[in-house]
Amino acid sequence: ELKSFGMLHEQPIRFQPTYPFSEDVAAPNVYADTRCPAWCDRVLMTNAAASLVAHSGTAVVYDTLARDACVGDHKPVILTFSC
Numbered sequence: 001e002l003k004s005f006g007m008l009h010e011q012p013i014r015f016q017p018t019y020p021f022s023e024d025v026a027a028p029n030v031y032a033d034t035r036c037p038a039w040c041d042r043v044l045m046t047n048a049a050a051s052l053v054a055h056s057g058t059a060v061v062y063d064t065l066a067r068d069a070c071v072g073d074h075k076p077v078i079l080t081f082s083c
Helices: 047-054
Strands: 062-066 076-080
Touching: none
Parallel strands: none
Antiparallel strands: 062 076
């Protein structure tokens, strides 16, 4: 899949698809039935950034935010590490 983006890298995805969620505030974790769930929100890195993350020496967190909140039809994605 990333072959289309050339020299970009991504951490392994270990979270649920981030799209399309219902925009009903009473059901923030329910997928909308308009489209198939997909990982539309991603963090892609250059070779230099991927190397920095790989050699950070700390736990890398690649996950979604706002799991229990309605934030629109996409869930935000975060990548954290320390240098």
